[in-house]
Amino acid sequence: MENQNHEKEISFTFNGKRIKGIEGQPIAAALMANGIRAIRTCTVTGEPRGIYCGIGHCYECRATVNQKRNIRTCLKCLEENMDIKSE
Ligand code: FES
Known part of the structure; x- marks a missing residue:
């Protein structure tokens, strides 16, 4: 779904909880x-x-993203259905 700024709203999980992002x-x-x-x-x-x-x-912002450890979340772009977990 696109918002009024023509950004696509998607969902992903963080520690198993489904949340939304752009x-x-x-x-x-x-x-x-x-x-x-x-x-x-x-x-x-x-x-x-x-x-x-x-x-x-x-x-400091490392997380496990789609089973890959030590991903810097300030650099990695969000994609639909990403599975992100704390380390
Ligand atoms: S906040 Fe420093 S590497 Fe991501």
Whole structure:
């Protein structure tokens, strides 16, 4: 479905929950638009992590996307039915 800005609204899952985004937008932006700030958990401290630099340098936004680990969600474009999981 296209919105008034001629963007295609699509759905995807994050940790098993189906949510909506705009096709082609960065995954991290789609998560933020859905109120999701914590994309992964720090393996050392257990603290939640999310977008920090937004340009692919810090790796704080990593997630598993369609079974591929360590995908930087600030760089990867959203596609229909993507399966995204926290790390
Ligand atoms: S937010 Fe820094 S690499 Fe994605």
